[in-house]
Structure formats: structure tokens, C-alpha cells
Amino acid sequence: MPERYAWLSVGAAIATITLKTVAWQVTGSVGMLSDAMESVVNLVAAMLALWMLRLAAAPPDVDHPFGRSKAEYFSSGFEGALIILAAAGIIYAAAPRLIEPKLLDTPALGIAISVIASAINLWTARVLLAAATRHHSITLEADAKHLLTDVWTSAGVLVAVALVALGGWLILDPLIAIAVAVNILWTGAKLMRRSFVGLLDAAIPESERDEISKILQEYAKRYAVSFHAVRTRRAGARRFVSFHLLVPDDWTVHHAHQIAEEIEARIGALVPHASLFSHIEPISDPRSYDDIELDR
Secondary structure (H helix, E strand, C coil): CHHHHHHHHHHHHHHHHHHHHHHHHHHCCHHHHHHHHHHHHHHHHHHHHHHHHHHHHCCCCCCCCCCCCCHHHHHHHHHHHHHHHHHHHHHHHHHHHHHCCCCCCCHHHHHHHHHHHHHHHHHHHHHHHHHHHHHCCHHHHHHHHHHHHHHHHHHHHHHHHHHHHHHCCCCHHHHHHHHHHHHHHHHHHHHHHHHHHHHCCCCCCHHHHHHHHHHHHHHHHHHCCEEEEEEEEEECCEEEEEEEEEECCCCCHHHHHHHHHHHHHHHHHHCCCEEEEEEEEECCCHHHHCCCCCCC
16 A cells, blocks of 8 residues: 555654754854755655545545545645755855855764765665656655655765865855755746646546557557547546447347447556546537537
């Protein structure tokens, strides 16, 4: 179940917050402070992801007959916004150090602690990405990408702290923190865009649509049937596919239904987590062509 991976993310966030806070306290580095701030965002995002996954997994009911799988888009969009806020916080914390650079305390110890925290985040992100692919979960994917941006943030901070410690270039501490903040803004923006697209009933991926078209073309040639009003959309992990099957006038309802069931089974095997809807119409009736568009 995807929920257990969200709990993994929560545990990783608590561990890294603790480690990065200690690293900041022993070094006084504004970069490490910013790194710790982002881990706090990770924890909030992980808790939100857990809540949204539970909501998305709730079975359909009278008020939500198609389920609540779109709840994942709210989590992903909010997480993108949190990444952007974290970047802004990093810039805000680092800017004063551009004017008044500060010597760092015990940088080696801080680097060692931060490396452990980054290793935890990297491992957790890889586990979440694999689970997101397996379960088609945008929430887990967003959480994983957020953790990966945190790893990049930590890497930049570690480089800066090491250079400050070895070369005495105090200005690098805030400069690297700001550079990393600007970089992760892009990740946050992409997550928010994907969430907005999902809320607008975007079609399933083009590769899956092409495979569906091949199946329909195969049946059209084999049985002299036709198709129109083929529509797809996605809502989190759930996919929806609908089509109208136009059959010869002399077909029985039973035979037409049997062919429709075959087609739905083929598409269902191809598109994971798909709900399929087919509508059978006589191919020679002019009224069968009045409902090709969304608005009849």
C-alpha cells in the first residue's frame, strides 16, 4: 500500500531534521540552517502526503461516485508550493551573510552529520520513486522529488562549508545557499504545474493513448465496426477511458456486448487502474453520430 511509504517519508524527515539541526548548531552555517529549514518542509509535506493518500484510497460513495483519487493533486501542488517557500526562506536567511560573512565553528563535524542526513534522504527518495512508479502515485512521486531536491540542497551546502573551512572563502556559504535555492525553485514550479494539469482532467499519457488506438483499429478491421468519442482522463492513480462502439445493424445485443467486453479487457490489461466505459450504437443510425463531441 502507498500509505506505508508515506510513513517512511515521515520517519526520514524527523531523522534528518534532528541531524541537520545539530549540524547547524555546531557550525553556525547559514547554509546548514537553510538545509534544516527545508527538512521541516519535508516533514510537513510527508504528513500531508499521508493524509491525501488515505483520502485518495477511500472507496467511492454516493457523493463521490468516481472516488477521491484527485486528492493526490492537492498534495503534490501544496508540496510544490512548500518547495518554493523553502527556497525563499533559504534566500532570506542567506542574504544578510552576503554583507557580513561569518566564520564557521567545527565545520568537519557538521559536514559529517549532514552527510548522514543526506544519505537517509537519498535512500528514502529512491524507495519512494520506485513505489510511485509501481502504484502510479503522483503524491509519492512529488515527495520523492522533494527529497531529491533536499539532497541537492545538502550537497551544495556541504561544498560551501568545505570550501569555507579549507579556503576561508566566507562569502561562499551564503552564495551557495542562494544558488541552490534558485535551483530548487524550478522543481517546485514543475510540481505545481503538474498538479494543476491533473485537476483540469488531462488525458492519460500519449503512449497509452496510442496503444488504445491500435486496439480499436484492430477491432475495426476485424469486425467492420467503428469507434468515436474516445476519451481518456486521469485522476491521481486512477485512469478513465470511454468510447462509443458502432456495430452493424444485424448484430444482437449479446454479440455487441461481448465484443465491447473484449475490447475493455484488452485496454484494461494495458492501462493500469483504469475504469472503462463503452456505449454501443447502430452504425447506420444518423443519431449515433450526434454524440461525437463532449456536448451533444
